[in-house]
Amino acid sequence: MDIKDYMQTLGSNAKHAGRVLSRTESGQKNRALLAIADAIDHSRSVLASENQKDLVAGLANGLPAAALDRLALTPKAIDAMIEGLKQVAALPDPVGEITDLSYRPSGIQVGQMRVPLGVIGIIYESRPNVTVDAAALCLKSGNACILRGGSESLHSNQAIAACISQGLQAAELPDTAVQIVATADRAAVGELITMNAYVDIIVPRGGKSLIERISQEATIPVIKHLDGICHVYIDDQADIAKAVAIADNAKTHRYGVCNAMETLLVAESIAHRVLPLLADIFLAKGVELRGCLKTCSLIPECSRATEQDWHTEYLAPILSIRIVDGIDQAMEHISHYSSQHTEAIVTENYTLARRFLREVDSSSVMVNASTRFADGFEYGLGAEIGISTDKLHARGPVGLKGLTSLKFIVLGDGHIRQ
Amino acid sequence: MDIKDYMQTLGSNAKHAGRVLSRTESGQKNRALLAIADAIDHSRSVLASENQKDLVAGLANGLPAAALDRLALTPKAIDAMIEGLKQVAALPDPVGEITDLSYRPSGIQVGQMRVPLGVIGIIYESRPNVTVDAAALCLKSGNACILRGGSESLHSNQAIAACISQGLQAAELPDTAVQIVATADRAAVGELITMNAYVDIIVPRGGKSLIERISQEATIPVIKHLDGICHVYIDDQADIAKAVAIADNAKTHRYGVCNAMETLLVAESIAHRVLPLLADIFLAKGVELRGCLKTCSLIPECSRATEQDWHTEYLAPILSIRIVDGIDQAMEHISHYSSQHTEAIVTENYTLARRFLREVDSSSVMVNASTRFADGFEYGLGAEIGISTDKLHARGPVGLKGLTSLKFIVLGDGHIRQ
Numbered sequence: 016m017d018i019k020d021y022m023q024t025l026g027s028n029a030k031h032a033g034r035v036l037s038r039t040e041s042g043q044k045n046r047a048l049l050a051i052a053d054a055i056d057h058s059r060s061v062l063a064s065e066n067q068k069d070l071v072a073g074l075a076n077g078l079p080a081a082a083l084d085r086l087a088l089t090p091k092a093i094d095a096m097i098e099g100l101k102q103v104a105a106l107p108d109p110v111g112e113i114t115d116l117s118y119r120p121s122g123i124q125v126g127q128m129r130v131p132l133g134v135i136g137i138i139y140e141s142r143p144n145v146t147v148d149a150a151a152l153c154l155k156s157g158n159a160c161i162l163r164g165g166s167e168s169l170h171s172n173q174a175i176a177a178c179i180s181q182g183l184q185a186a187e188l189p190d191t192a193v194q195i196v197a198t199a200d201r202a203a204v205g206e207l208i209t210m211n212a213y214v215d216i217i218v219p220r221g222g223k224s225l226i227e228r229i230s231q232e233a234t235i236p237v238i239k240h241l242d243g244i245c246h247v248y249i250d251d252q253a254d255i256a257k258a259v260a261i262a263d264n265a266k267t268h269r270y271g272v273c274n275a276m277e278t279l280l281v282a283e284s285i286a287h288r289v290l291p292l293l294a295d296i297f298l299a300k301g302v303e304l305r306g307c308l309k310t311c312s313l314i315p316e317c318s319r320a321t322e323q324d325w326h327t328e329y330l331a332p333i334l335s336i337r338i339v340d341g342i343d344q345a346m347e348h349i350s351h352y353s354s355q356h357t358e359a360i361v362t363e364n365y366t367l368a369r370r371f372l373r374e375v376d377s378s379s380v381m382v383n384a385s386t387r388f389a390d391g392f393e394y395g396l397g398a399e400i401g402i403s404t405d406k407l408h409a410r411g412p413v414g415l416k417g418l419t420s421l422k423f424i425v426l427g428d429g430h431i432r433q
Numbered sequence: 434m435d436i437k438d439y440m441q442t443l444g445s446n447a448k449h450a451g452r453v454l455s456r457t458e459s460g461q462k463n464r465a466l467l468a469i470a471d472a473i474d475h476s477r478s479v480l481a482s483e484n485q486k487d488l489v490a491g492l493a494n495g496l497p498a499a500a501l502d503r504l505a506l507t508p509k510a511i512d513a514m515i516e517g518l519k520q521v522a523a524l525p526d527p528v529g530e531i532t533d534l535s536y537r538p539s540g541i542q543v544g545q546m547r548v549p550l551g552v553i554g555i556i557y558e559s560r561p562n563v564t565v566d567a568a569a570l571c572l573k574s575g576n577a578c579i580l581r582g583g584s585e586s587l588h589s590n591q592a593i594a595a596c597i598s599q600g601l602q603a604a605e606l607p608d609t610a611v612q613i614v615a616t617a618d619r620a621a622v623g624e625l626i627t628m629n630a631y632v633d634i635i636v637p638r639g640g641k642s643l644i645e646r647i648s649q650e651a652t653i654p655v656i657k658h659l660d661g662i663c664h665v666y667i668d669d670q671a672d673i674a675k676a677v678a679i680a681d682n683a684k685t686h687r688y689g690v691c692n693a694m695e696t697l698l699v700a701e702s703i704a705h706r707v708l709p710l711l712a713d714i715f716l717a718k719g720v721e722l723r724g725c726l727k728t729c730s731l732i733p734e735c736s737r738a739t740e741q742d743w744h745t746e747y748l749a750p751i752l753s754i755r756i757v758d759g760i761d762q763a764m765e766h767i768s769h770y771s772s773q774h775t776e777a778i779v780t781e782n783y784t785l786a787r788r789f790l791r792e793v794d795s796s797s798v799m800v801n802a803s804t805r806f807a808d809g810f811e812y813g814l815g816a817e818i819g820i821s822t823d824k825l826h827a828r829g830p831v832g833l834k835g836l837t838s839l840k841f842i843v844l845g846d847g848h849i850r851q
Binding site: 034037038111117119121123125128130132133215216231234236254256257260261263264265268350359370372373374376377378379380381382383384385387388389393394395405406407408410411412420421422423424425426427428429430431432 | 452455456529535537539541543546548550551633634649652654672674675678679681682683686768777788790791792794795796797798799800801802803805806807811812813823824825826828829830838839840841842843844845846847848849850
């Protein structure tokens, strides 16, 4: 198989299907989503046996346990895929919405219409459930998509692709609306991210190194999700009980997620009251603490943090802690070390809360809430294709709207420009 | 001067100034804009003499008349710069606006706050008025900017820069909020478009080749404006008088602009009624006509259009004309040849108007209005930094909002994720 030809064909198919999808009514898209859910429900045994092939090969190739876990299509994972499809079908359709339509002095009416982006290329690891999630979001937002999952999940993805194709056909939509790259050849990725004639946007999902490499090589715009080095700042006017609950939740609710707190900043005058309480909790949960000199003097079990610690997204039960003068030093620290994902302040002071909200330049900024809320479902987006750490187009959790754009529409009655 | 060091210093200054600007109140930004207008008004003689140096050098270097015209800071051009500053001061400030703030089932309130992008790099030709326009839009939207005008305008730009600096200082803002690259060395551009640590977005303004080169070499996201191959489709249910007025205006109101019509599509059954009327107008105005075979049989003065013609943005008194079966063939032609800038349909038919609005994938789509309306002022944006032919972030005329982004804000009362 010539990879370039193969990918160009997928691209051309997708562009054509995208034009059809862009004018498909919501009802028909929802019927397709529900038909895909049905097809998956009726294909449980095929999905299991194809997934088994991937799991056996993965085990033979020495995939780590966590990777095998993400690869496995358990009955529960299949239930979740079906439920996800139903949820996306139930979401409002953003496409075609017209906003701000108003008359101009010239007599024309000008507004903006929400439109699909066209063709979306998604590159992800060997997690078959992402195949269904990504397809559902693209379909609902009127975009065709080309999906390239990790090569270890190829059999599983092709079995899922068959279900998707069946559902699309049942709803009389072109089955090229969702295409799976059916080769493990890595050259396919290089081709996908440079097919500017066919693909409008690339969404990489996976580790930081994958995303950095794709961003560097892509000639198509990329919506990326890099680090989540999230901070919680406990101000000297914080309510101690809220501060303890939020810092505990932000760190220990889940360790391996991008919206977990990695660095805790504490105002000096409240540190001796709040840090011992938190240290007890963290140490009891097995969280390793690394702090500044002042922190270490308050918490004997704390080791000294290095410069590298402040830059690190641990994704693990490790926390760095720094005692600061007050909000200005806290915001300076955040400005310097944060990855601009999510930061929170804990304070009862109105003026400081207002300043933090305005001045901290991150995709999510919070007052008296856990960073763990930074999530498309929690924000009411219904679903998310990822969390963008870019500033352009879509910032923070990206739902259906992030997969659309706005075009201007002008309504006249023979109007000409004077 | 080491160009890399010099540009890195500008970048670092800009990043710092951007943080200050992001939290500056609207009143202070407006005071700066008006103080810049005053400074320009009081510096007319200096501006004229510095501009004279550029004009003399330009003449000696054989700059074409059109380029010298754009370079000249006439009293009228200076009046326009002052008026532009006052208009931007009068526009509403988009920064800090909070939308969609609502309670979620978890009890947190989630909304979005409009925030500046940070630092904007603008690369443009030798047009000193762009220096003021661009600085005004960036300042009002809370962004620091680094401006790199054409080397032929260096003296003029530095004189303008002195006025801007004076105005910023009068309003107690850092004069590094607007920085002009004070070297004609082209290496400065290469550095500007790859300083990812300091610059958030690049806006190139100029010819297509400049923009293509910058887009290819930039590692920072670019808001670009490529071709304007705009179409008007006259449907067989068009009102003839409206069709003639719109096609005339779209082509002949101004020839060298991106929103001028370059190709006219006419439904076959109405062509014999509308094309002779239009041919009389176009030929009287000296517009060269290039058409399909059918068009040529209706208009003897018309020459045959080549495949290349349909792909060409003439920016000149030349028009290509094609007779099509109806709306489907018109939209197929547009889909194939358009640069997705602006397209218009002329029709009295409700269903076809609705289809055209929905199905044509261009940054502006119009019904019964001249393509010449595709413009930030006409759309009510107050001013524009350019017209984006990209789909992501900002599509069509880009005003103050296009220079901002949205961050999520979360308000809680000690909320943690369950």
